[in-house]
């Protein structure tokens with residue numbers, strides 16, 4: 001069997017998940033190299049995944065003739081130059097979202113993808129590969145709910161992880177840039193249209209630290225789409241019960257709701273206070289399977305010379321939308337996109 005030889009860049013929270021999937025769960029892929037600027041993480045890759053070729057210099061790794069592809073899971077500000085360097089070194093590229101932290105950076109990635117059309121490029125909007133989201137998309141395409149005219153997207157991180165969000169708030173670019181990119185991508189995907197206008201608000205009731213850092217702990221936005229459809233977004237960081245990701249798509253003939261109860265699994269606990277459904281606790285838990293399925297798609301596309309259905313422009317569009325939403329939130333005015 002032909003195998004895609006992958007080098008991974010970034011071995012933090014999510015990098016370890018992708019590295020483990022590539023090394024142990026995808027038969028037609030091989031993790032042959034790893035790169036990180038943190039020495040302990042390189043030791044982890046050697047010890048846990050038996051990776052011999054480890055690098056603290058990204059350019060050195062991508063110029064190795066032993067790799068066919070790169071998985072970029074580094075800090076967001078590094079993605080675009082690393083995408084450009086890898087494509088120009090003739091490697092297929094999978095990159096985590098966001099594509100770039102501003103639109104100028106996204107243009108660098110767009111140009112590199114355009115001048116290397118024979119190489120596979122994929123952006124990690126893994127929710128499109130989650131089985132429930134993919135199923136909902138199939139149902140919409142089959143006409144089950146008629147014409148979709150509204151998407152309501154909810155993404156609330158657990159209160160249990162709020163300290164991490166506070167420590168990241170000063171450099172995150174604000175709640176929309178930090179949290180909304182998957183939901184913005186899903187709105188475009190489900191509605192099959194582009195947003196033209198946004199109005200947004202934020203509030204903070206529990207952790208004044210967010211306000212002190214120029215951020216908010218909760219925010220909402222409403223979008224008008226080119227085809228007349230409406231998008232509604234609710235993002236936050238203080239769900240007391242766990243990690244709440246829910247999406248509703250309303251159409252002329254019906255409605256689809258994905259994960260209205262963000263349940264951990266099918267177990268119900270019958271106790272003195274009633275019947276309890278525990279909630280999923282974090283993104284690696286909720287989207288464990290989607291991270292594997294998206295990487296399988298990348299590997300298959302690269303081996304077969306194809307492009308996946310989530311490309312570089314989807315990344316740019318999500319970044320443009322997140323910036324417009326941030327401007328609307330900061331100015332209190334509707335913003336044309």
Ligand SMILES: NC(=O)c1ccc[n+]([C@@H]2O[C@H](COP(=O)([O-])OP(=O)(O)OC[C@H]3O[C@@H](n4cnc5c(N)ncnc54)[C@H](O)[C@@H]3O)[C@@H](O)[C@H]2O)c1
Pocket residue numbers: 009010011012013014015035036037038041056058073074075076077078096097098124125126283
């Ligand atoms: N798709 C999702 O749901 C999802 C979830 C979490 C994070 N992410 C994205 O994944 C990326 C990584 O997030 P994380 O939480 O794992 O971050 P992290 O801070 O835990 O890890 C960052 C990693 O990048 C490495 N790194 C940074 N600069 C580097 C460079 N110049 N060369 C080589 N390595 C470098 C660090 O050594 C570290 O291994 C971010 O862009 C984040 O937005 C996506």
